[in-house]
Amino acid sequence: MFPRIRRAFGLLTIGAASVLALAACGQSADSNSSASTSGGSGKDTLVLAAVPAENSTDLQSSYQTVIKLLEKETGKKIQFQKATNYAAVIEGQRAGKIDIAQYGPFSYVQAKSSGVKTTPVAASVQTKGALPGYKSYGIVKSGSTIHDLRGFKGKKVCFVDPNSTSGYLYPHAGLLKAGVDPAKGITSVMAGGHDASVLAVKSGQCDAGFAYDTMVDKQLVEKGQIKKGEITTVWKSPLIPGSPVAISDSLDPKLKQQISDVYQKMANVDYLKAHGYCTGSKCEVDDSGDWGYAKVTDSFYDGVRDVCEVTKDKQCVTS
Numbered sequence: 001m002f003p004r005i006r007r008a009f010g011l012l013t014i015g016a017a018s019v020l021a022l023a024a025c026g027q028s029a030d031s032n033s034s035a036s037t038s039g040g041s042g043k044d045t046l047v048l049a050a051v052p053a054e055n056s057t058d059l060q061s062s063y064q065t066v067i068k069l070l071e072k073e074t075g076k077k078i079q080f081q082k083a084t085n086y087a088a089v090i091e092g093q094r095a096g097k098i099d100i101a102q103y104g105p106f107s108y109v110q111a112k113s114s115g116v117k118t119t120p121v122a123a124s125v126q127t128k129g130a131l132p133g134y135k136s137y138g139i140v141k142s143g144s145t146i147h148d149l150r151g152f153k154g155k156k157v158c159f160v161d162p163n164s165t166s167g168y169l170y171p172h173a174g175l176l177k178a179g180v181d182p183a184k185g186i187t188s189v190m191a192g193g194h195d196a197s198v199l200a201v202k203s204g205q206c207d208a209g210f211a212y213d214t215m216v217d218k219q220l221v222e223k224g225q226i227k228k229g230e231i232t233t234v235w236k237s238p239l240i241p242g243s244p245v246a247i248s249d250s251l252d253p254k255l256k257q258q259i260s261d262v263y264q265k266m267a268n269v270d271y272l273k274a275h276g277y278c279t280g281s282k283c284e285v286d287d288s289g290d291w292g293y294a295k296v297t298d299s300f301y302d303g304v305r306d307v308c309e310v311t312k313d314k315q316c317v318t319s
Contacts, residue, residue, distance in 0.1 A: 043099075043251075046074070046259075049081040049089050050102035050286070052193065062284045065277050066267050070100075073266070074258045086110075086163035093118055099248045100259060102286070105241045106165035109304045110315065117249040119256070122263035122293035123242030123300070124286060126214065128270065132242025132294045135213045136166035138174065138235030139201055146208055149178035149235050156187045158197040158209030162315050165304065166212040167194055170237040172311045195220060202226055208234075219289060241300050245293065268292025 048067065052059045060067075060080045067078045081098065083089045086107035092098035094116045101118065103111065111118055123132035140146045146155070152175060160167020172182045180186065191197040194211040198220055201209040216233060220226045245263050247256050265271070269291050272278045285292050308316035 045077045046099040048100040049083045049098045104165045105304045106169045107163045118246040120244035120246045121260040123244045123296045124290040133239040136170040136237035137233045140208045142232045153180045153185045155207035158189045158191045158200045158206035171210040263293045264295045
C-alpha cells in the first residue's frame with residue numbers, strides 16, 4: 001500500500017475531502033468573512049494554504065519562519081492550512097476561505113482559468129539569483145530495462161496528483177511526444193505525493209514514475225529514504241515555471257502590497273538569517289528546501305497554458 005493516497009477532485013465541484021479541508025480553515029476565517037468580502041484591511045486573521053510536496057505530518061513547521069515574517073510585516077495573525085490537494089486550495093480561494101495560496105504552476109493556471117480572483121506575486125527559487133523554475137523527472141529503479149519514455153508503454157506508472165504540474169501535466173506532454181497515450185498506453189497510479197511516487201518506484205509498486213527534480217536528486221537522498229544511484233532518471237522536462245504564491249484579489253490593496261513585499265524582498269534565506277528569524281544552519285521558507293522567492297506575474301505561466309493546449313488534458317479547464 002502507498003503511505004498516502006490523494007484522489008482527484010472535480011475542479012469545479014468541491015468533493016467531500018475538499019469540504020473537510022475548507023472547514024478546517026477555521027472559525028477565524030469565517031468570523032472575518034465580512035471584512036474579506038468587502039476587501040477591508042480590518043481582517044484580523046489571514047489564511048495561508050499549501051499542499052505538502054511529500055507525506056509530511058508537520059508541514060506548518062516548514063512555513064513557520066515565513067509565517068512569523070508575514071505576521072510582523074502585516075500586523076495580522078496568520079492561520080496555516082495544510083490542504084489535502086491542489087483542488088482544495090483552488091476551491092478554498094474561490095470561496096474566500098484562503099487569502100494566500102501556495103499553488104503549483106498547473107493548479108494556479110487552473111484557478112485563474114476557472115475564474116478564481118487571485119494574483120501571483122512570487123515564485124520559489126532553489127538558489128539565489130536563479131530563474132523561478134524546476135523540472136519534472138521520469139524515473140525508474142536502477143537496473144530497469146526502461147531507458148526512455150517510450151519504455152513506459154504498457155507499464156504501471158506513478159503520477160503524483162491530477163492537478164500537479166511536474167507530477168502530471170508535463171509528464172503527459174512528454175509521454176504524448178514519445179508516442180505513448182497516457183489514457184490507454186499505461187496503467188496510471190496516483191501516488192499522492194512526489195516522495196510517494198519515487199518510493200513506489202523504488203519498491204517496485206510502480207515500474208516507472210514522475211516527480212520533481214530535487215525530490216529525486218536531493219531531498220529523499222538527504223533523508224536516507226533512497227540511496228544515491230538507486231533511482232535512474234530517464235527523462236527531464238523543459239523548465240517549468242516556479243510554484244507561485246497567489247494573493248486573493250478581495251484583500252485590501254495596501255495589505256496585498258505588504259504581503260507581496262514580504263515574498264519578493266524578505267522571504268529568503270539571506271534576509272531571514274540576517275534579521276534573526278533563523279538560528280543555526282537550518283532555515284526554511286517552504287517544504288522543498290528552496291532559497292526563497294522571486295517576483296512573477298501572470299504571464300510567466302503562459303508556458304503552462306501552452307502545455308495544456310498540447311495535452312488537451314481534461315484538468316485544463318477554461319472559463
